[in-house]
Amino acid sequence: GPVLGIETSCDETAAAVVGRTASGAPVILSSVVLSQTEEHAAFGGVVPEIAARAHVEAVDGIVKAALTEAGTGLEGLAGIAATVGPGLVGGLIVGAMTGKALAAARKLPFFAINHLEGHALTPRLTDAVAYPYLVLLVSGGHTQILLVRGLGRYERWGTTIDDALGEAFDKTAKMLGLGHPGGPLVERAAASGDAGRFHLPRPMRGEKRLDFSFSGLKTAVRQAANAAAPLSDQDVADLCAGFQAAAADSVRDRIGRALERYRAELSDLADPVLAVAGGVAANGAIRAALNAACQGHGVRLVAPPLSLCGDNGAMIAHAGLERLEAGLFDGFEAPVRPRWPLDEQAAPMIGFGK
Ligand code: ATP
Ligand code: MG
Numbered sequence: 001g002p003v004l005g006i007e008t009s010c011d012e013t014a015a016a017v018v019g020r021t022a023s024g025a026p027v028i029l030s031s032v033v034l035s036q037t038e039e040h041a042a043f044g045g046v047v048p049e050i051a052a053r054a055h056v057e058a059v060d061g062i063v064k065a066a067l068t069e070a071g072t073g074l075e076g077l078a079g080i081a082a083t084v085g086p087g088l089v090g091g092l093i094v095g096a097m098t099g100k101a102l103a104a105a106r107k108l109p110f111f112a113i114n115h116l117e118g119h120a121l122t123p124r125l126t127d128a129v130a131y132p133y134l135v136l137l138v139s140g141g142h143t144q145i146l147l148v149r150g151l152g153r154y155e156r157w158g159t160t161i162d163d164a165l166g167e168a169f170d171k172t173a174k175m176l177g178l179g180h181p182g183g184p185l186v187e188r189a190a191a192s193g194d195a196g197r198f199h200l201p202r203p204m205r206g207e208k209r210l211d212f213s214f215s216g217l218k219t220a221v222r223q224a225a226n227a228a229a230p231l232s233d234q235d236v237a238d239l240c241a242g243f244q245a246a247a248a249d250s251v252r253d254r255i256g257r258a259l260e261r262y263r264a265e266l267s268d269l270a271d272p273v274l275a276v277a278g279g280v281a282a283n284g285a286i287r288a289a290l291n292a293a294c295q296g297h298g299v300r301l302v303a304p305p306l307s308l309c310g311d312n313g314a315m316i317a318h319a320g321l322e323r324l325e326a327g328l329f330d331g332f333e334a335p336v337r338p339r340w341p342l343d344e345q346a347a348p349m350i351g352f353g354k
């Protein structure tokens, strides 16, 4: 049977039901996402207390809507999954308590999901990608290159040494007065900008290690903005275009190097794949940079639809489904973990419950 997934780690309250077709392909039976963008807009970022309160108010209705849309009641489910980390503790508690309570009431197995695992497994949900594969996770809080060897087996090859890429987009938008979340606003402004007008650094370019850095680029944008102030709309557009082009170049360089290692270390793969996940995967310039890097290395780029790039319940339900099938159950004592690096994910967890 299908699995219900609940996601409340940041500023989306989301629930979804994911099952499998007769042939074994994953199928999204429903997916409901309520974004709190409006609630936080006036504060220029996500306010944890407001987020937690909004999750409390919304979660029951969102879960009900997901079940209705899937055409199943709780009795039709094989398990319930909820994000228990990493993220904002208030929201995590709301989602975890809701999932555990429903699972306990219906005597269903419970799955305590790492949000990053949800993102990292999304290419298996959307494109049935086989293990192992490489993932670039680019979101508001993370920028990581992960080798996904199997369920629960994640090797981190690179990470950001300062800001996440989404965070850099958000901070750039904020300093240019564009609002929050900044990624889509920067991308829109960049469309009418001249990327060559301001000379901005390409962080980490040519470095051997597979890490990222974006805070120096952000500072360079700030300095260029100060020098050009007061800023016209064209100035803002040019700064956005310059920032986005520099970030995309940096990603292309870093991923190019990662793909070299991937092709060398996993040289016998019939279908080498780089998947992209997380909210920044929506960005056209970043996608183009990834495409270019993949073409140069004979690797197939898998980019999920935009609705599954940002936070959603389907990726959590799907991670729960894979864990159900692998017999990796969690007990109701599974704690919320506001900090939970993916490579600390326990793979050979001994199942208890059913
Ligand atoms: P994490 O997954 O690390 O916990 P999160 O869940 O908040 O963080 P997501 O919801 O996956 O992150 O992604 C949100 C981020 O994606 C924000 O920083 C947002 O600005 C960025 N983003 C969304 N659309 C775009 C876009 N078109 N271009 C660039 N960035 C974008
Ligand atoms: Mg979000």
Ligand code: FE
Binding pocket: 115, 119, 139, 140, 278, 279, 310, 311
């Ligand atoms: Fe996320």
